[in-house]
Amino acid sequence: MRNRIRLSKRAFALAFIFVAWAMPSFAAGLDPSVQQLIVSVAADWEASTGKLQLFEKGSGGWKASGPPISVLYGKNGLVWGRGVLGTDEPGTHKQEHDGRAPAGVFRIGTIYTYDPALPSGAKYPFHTVGAGDAWVDDITSPDYNKHVVVDPANPPPWFEKEKMRHGDFAYRWLVEIRHNSDPPVANGGSAIFFHIRRGPARKTAGCTTMAEEDLVNLIRWLRAEKHPHYALLPRSEYEAKWKAWGLPSPQEAAAVLP
Numbered sequence: 001m002r003n004r005i006r007l008s009k010r011a012f013a014l015a016f017i018f019v020a021w022a023m024p025s026f027a028a029g030l031d032p033s034v035q036q037l038i039v040s041v042a043a044d045w046e047a048s049t050g051k052l053q054l055f056e057k058g059s060g061g062w063k064a065s066g067p068p069i070s071v072l073y074g075k076n077g078l079v080w081g082r083g084v085l086g087t088d089e090p091g092t093h094k095q096e097h098d099g100r101a102p103a104g105v106f107r108i109g110t111i112y113t114y115d116p117a118l119p120s121g122a123k124y125p126f127h128t129v130g131a132g133d134a135w136v137d138d139i140t141s142p143d144y145n146k147h148v149v150v151d152p153a154n155p156p157p158w159f160e161k162e163k164m165r166h167g168d169f170a171y172r173w174l175v176e177i178r179h180n181s182d183p184p185v186a187n188g189g190s191a192i193f194f195h196i197r198r199g200p201a202r203k204t205a206g207c208t209t210m211a212e213e214d215l216v217n218l219i220r221w222l223r224a225e226k227h228p229h230y231a232l233l234p235r236s237e238y239e240a241k242w243k244a245w246g247l248p249s250p251q252e253a254a255a256v257l258p
Contacts, residue, residue: 029085029246030105036228037062038108038218039248040208043258044234045103046077048203051256052210054221055248062248065221068255069214073101075203078234080104082180082188085231085245094179094189094206096139101206101232102179102189105245108228109176111219112147112164112193124222129174133164137190145180145190170196173215175222177208177230194218194230208232 030037040052049072054065080086080093081102094102111118111126112133118126127133131152136143138158150159164171175194184190189206197209208230210218222228231238231247235258239250250257 029244030229031084031227033227034229034246035226036221036223037247038228038230039253039256040071040230040232041238041253041256041258042073042078042232042234044077044236045079047234047258048073048075048077050258052208053253053256054218055252056226062252064248064252064255066217069210070200071208071210072197072201072203073208073232074206075099077101078103078232081106081192082185083107083178084229085241086233096137096187096189097205098189099205101204101208102177102192103232103234103237104179105229105231105247106192107178107182108222108230109178109181110147111222112174112176114165114167114172119216119220121220122222124219124224129164131165134159134162135164135191136162138162139187144186145184145188170198170209172196172212173219175215175219 035057037055038052039055040050042050051068052071053068055062056065076099079100080089080091081104083104083106086104094100111124112129113126114129116128118124132150134148134150136146136148138144150156173195177192177194179192180188193207194215195207195209196212196215242249
């Protein structure tokens with residue numbers, strides 16, 4: 001009888017290991033190092049407008065760092081992107097020129113600006129855009145969805161279309177949202193940023209835009225040592241995933257829920 005019990009326990013342990021190995025893996029959620037989170041929730045996948053709010057994580061969990069603000073997304077709504085979370089979700093995923101903003105959770109990268117310095121009070125990695133800076137959106141290029149610098153006195157043929165310095169007020173501040181960046185996948189969507197909106201109803205090609213004052217406040221708030229991330233989801237997905245992904249609860253994020 002004792003031998004049978006020992007055998008049964010061993011068989012159960014082996015079966016448990018096999019089942020655990022065979023089960024599909026699920027996203028583990030945000031890394032504990034993430035202490036700053038930009039949260040935006042759209043009404044549904046077709047929405048082009050929403051609210052955004054800044055959150056910081058302390059010993060008591062997530063806490064809003066300011067009031068919600070109005071933002072605009074892609075003219076054709078949202079679609080799953082390629083970032084920290086959301087990359088492996090079933091359904092349609094972002095492609096180049098689809099007019100949709102990538103949904104999921106993404107790291108915040110470099111700030112690109114026409115100015116020689118960030119706004120007063122800001123402290124974050126930035127790059128002043130010069131005459132030779134470009135962001136490549138050619139899906140056949142080995143530098144697709146990357147920032148490159150060329151010799152402006154002898155630029156390649158593609159440069160005029162992809163240069164970053166246009167004297168365009170909307171691009172004075174570009175906060176990089178690292179969609180399809182680690183590494184880039186051809187045709188997966190490129191050049192996704194926070195930037196100044198062109199008008200209160202002017203939708204985007206895939207970026208998230210806002211009033212300049214709100215963008216400057218976001219830039220002043222960012223701190224690299226707090227590993228800031230951006231979470232953009234339609235409401236149904238936010239309510240389904242917030243706990244597993246480690247996002248603020250719907251009660252904490254109530255101000256941005258449509």
